Amino acid sequence: MLAGAVVAVVAVPYGWAVGHVRAYPLSPRGVGLFAVDHSWSLVNTIAGAGFLAVNLARGHHLDPPRCCHRGRIDVHEQAIQGYATTLGNVVAGGTAANERHEDLHVRQARLLGPLYLPLVGLNYALFSVLPVWWFYHDHDGYPITGPGRYFTRGVYLHVWHEAWAYRRDVRDRYGDLPVPRPGRRRSRRVHRRDRLRRGPHDHGDRDHCTTDKT
């Protein structure tokens, strides 16, 4: 009974969406991605299907042109205001600017399969109660001024899968230049050197969008 209800509410809309947006290309790559998403990464796919169901129930819309043959399902609207959110192979609120960032989260889930969500959850829990990131946090650029900022500028920017994605974003923009990822303080040595070279007001990649991704 319960299983039937879950299938009706979660699996059916997901299956419909995969076909509707033509998420997987009919190619060896598409078949491979589909196989991974429905075996090793199945837990993430189920989580994504649940996320999709919630979005559709809220009246949000699929975005077929954005995700056709991309191995994922895009929802046009943001699930959390100000953020793009990725769960499994479902992306809500993605834009051209954050597509590579969100795609990396899709790939991280495929890579780690059933370990991905536990490792993300564990890191959020650990960094919430034990903020070791405090010591390398860029307090000037991202001041922690209250409990909300503690999570949005602190914990969130430093959990492993976000730190990885933001580091890649910075590499996309700056190549091998020594620019730290958002939230990360540059090392004292590099900071001193750059200060001599470029003046005291250069503080790394603070222009980089940090509120439109997750």
Ligand SMILES: [Zn+2]
């Ligand atoms: Zn992210």
